[in-house]
Amino acid sequence: MGEKKRKKIWRFWGIILLLVAGLFVLNFFLTKRLEKFLKEELAVRTSDATDGFYRLSFQNLSISFFKGELKIEGIRLYPDSVAFCYRKEKDSLPSIYVDAQIGMIDFKGVDLTWRRNFRRLNFKSFEIKKPDIKMFGPDDSSTAEKKLGQVESKTLYEVISPYIDVLSVQALNLENASVSYETIDSQPPISYALKNVSFHAYGFRLDKNSSESGKLLYCDNFDFVANHPQTLLKTNDFMLETDRIVLNTKDSVICISNIEMKPLNSLRREEGRLPHSSLNAFVKAVEVRGVAFHRKDALNYLTANSFQIVSPDINIYNFANKGKRTEQKYIPLNADSIVHSLSLYEIISPVLHSVSIRTIGISEAKAQYSYALKDSVEVYKLANFNFRANDFLIDSLSELKHGFWYPGSFSFEASGIEGLMTARNYHVNIEKMAFCSETESLKIEQMFLRPLSSNTPSAYNIRVSLKALMVDHIIKDSTMLRLRTINVDSPVIDLSLSHSACQTKPVSFKRSDLYKSLGNIAEKIVLERFNVSDATLNYAFRGRGDSFHHQRLNTANLIVKGLLVDNRKCTFKLDDIRFSTNNLSFPLDNGYYTLHIGDINLADSALNMEHLHLAALYPKMKFAYLQPHHKDWFDVKIDSVSLLGINFSRYFEDNILRIKDVQVKNAVLQNFKNQKIAVPRHVIPMIYSGLQKAPVNLDIQKVEVKNLSVVYEELAKKGTVPGKLFFTDMNGVFSGFTNIISKPDQYIRLDANGKLMGRGYFTAIWLLPVDSLNDRFLLNAHMTNFDLTALNELIEPLAFAEIKSGYLNEMTFSTEATSKGATIDMIFLYTDLRAALLKEKNGELVDKRFLSDLVNLVLKHDNPDKKKRKHNKPRLANVSIIRDPYHSTFNYLWQILRPALMESVGVPLLHDNKKSAKEKLPEVEDADVM
16 A cells, blocks of 8 residues: 555544544534533523422433433422412412422433434333422312313423423333322321332323323333332321232232231320320232223323222221220311221222223131220120122222222121120121122121120120021112011010119100111112011010010911012001011010910901900918009900001101001900008009000090900908909990090090990990090990899899899980099889898808898889879989099999999988989980080
8 A cells, every 4th residue: 555545544544533533522512502501591491391390400411422411410309488478378379289309300412412303202222210209288188170170271381391292212111219298287187108119101292192192101011019118198087008019011910918007096096185086007919910000181090900908907996885884085177087987989980980800709707896985885796797799890980889888799798797795785796798799789697796794784685596588689779678588587686674674764866866777778779579487485474573574485486478668758668567476475564564475367467366364463361461552453364466558657757556447355354452551551443544645646546345354352441251243244345436636525436335243234335535625425225124132242242232132124324424423313223123232140141131121121122112192203313423533434434433333322422422314414315526
């Protein structure tokens, strides 16, 4: 090679070197100029883009020509203090603002020095190291939404579009990041945080079509990993912690392990400001498989194949009623508002527009709820709970369509359900409970309720055991709850009653309150069929001396059909109710009486009861000695009672029990009065006052009594054998049997007939007042053909007298009476009346002949009097008496009859209230009867 040629080569390479050196110098110059430009403009552009609210600073900014790299170190983004104070005074702070420190931001893969167009930037990688981002905002999502609604909402692309048309990054890495969110309007503040987490995104692209691309976070895939324990949420009351957190869209998995919520009450306990409730919970893992995100119309959507919660253990404590008897200072704190009654959609809507999950499962869950009541703590436990839901969907229309029933179908199984209700002295346990929405069925197995202690001073002690309860076809929508069938299998109820239980007044309730309570469940509740089979009731009554009287009811069955409750209209409808049982017994009057019913059958709006017996605890001769209050002994036996045409639906509408017909057959009523017993004197109300004061409003069209016998016995103070007054073969019909006042002077009418002392046929009309303010009843009676010697069963033991002969041809009797006294008119037509006075001799009653002769001289032997060749008018008896109110109604009737009889036969009355009637008593037939 020639010298000349070599010189050319060297000259060429020299020029090349000079050009390279020049380009290097130029590149260095341009790079430094760009660095200078960015250092000057980034802070200005950030301030302009945020209307001067934010300030941006950094320690170093460098551009590498050879690496195609932009590196910014020591970055700080924070609100300008002056702008912050100004906007705070104007109440125009952003809903969320940020204070961020970033160790380094590194862009690679773009030659920024020689680019003429910065509108399109495509980086190989974008890396952020050690960011510490603090966000501040409100603690109420509704407040945040309200503030967000006051400013114009922009997408991320709209924010950068004045400067960049396209921004893409092949790999975006966020390493050792810390992010926190702190509330600004609560004291103390609530903080959310993530520390030392890593985030990687792939295929990031932001352009004008990004919002429609269907990519979440504008990426093809991303992953999020937190390998260190995290404190996600902290308030003054509790702290939420986790172990490892993994979210990977490429593998379609989300996994969070060892989630724990701890209560933090030590500080508040010291300050005397304990919260009303607290929560302590642990979840072994939360796993989501088959996760996919997509975007449409700038909205985020999440879908997943499965969502599994593994082994949650939840403990809830409610101290709202703890120590209510003593004053405690409670200071409500905004921190408690972290738990709102929000729907699931309201919780997720700031981030996700829709969540769709194919299956959701909860496995091996445990729970405990502790509730302070009075001076004790009640504890409810759930030993094991498994749940599965299919086609779970949360969106803006879910609640409107299905309320809180977000899944298409779901099922659960729970076991070991237990409640220790210490304040109420009860323990409840359910062995197993299962529900499936696909079959619309609920099943409960082996349930029992029992007292914790039988020695507590309670009026009632109840034990309930239930073999199984089945509910089929439960259908719930926004307005109606429909239940096809409820079956209760073999329930057993043990009931123990104390003395006070039998004296407890019936509990009254307002129908409006009942409808209001049911309205919280649904506007309408429909139950097609309710069935209780083979029920058993065992109950015991604690009598005198703490002795128990045990009773047992076997094989009770109940069927309810066509129940409809409309809580909006406050109406009730029932197609049919059927009930049957036998051998029912329950105590009355503090256990001194027991009502026995042999058979009960309710069907087709008719109630039939057979073999009824109201039995006293003691025999009639001993009863008055052992009963401290009511000395009169009663015994009632009835073969059958039938209530026909019962209108149950109307009762729940207006609280009136309407019955078309009541039939009472073959009844025997006995009453015994022992005058030998000195008793505390107290007024005994009239027999019809019980109906007037009954807790149930009654409207019965007709009450018919067939073959009734009434026996009244009284033992005189010096007697050995009781006197007896009895009526047999009585039949009666009550018309207008009611305690509902609809007009003035309203009466219940009884038309009756029967036999006095088994011999004298009589008819009677008795008018009983409906209004308790109307203290007046009327009674008319008529009797013929009666041998007066039959009255010796009453007269001999009580009056030590005897009717030797006498025959009643006809008697007409009328009285107008009150609870205080009566006026009586009587026509007593008889013949050949002879009497004798008796005395006791050697244990027998013998005739006092002299006194008997004197009595027969005074007695009128006939009515009308027999005189030769004259037609005599019959004598009329008219007397008024004052009632002895310390005796029963049956005794009062004898008080009314006796003076009229004595005056009719010519025996003068010894009391001074005898008088002639100034007015004729009103005719019974003309009285106002309902």
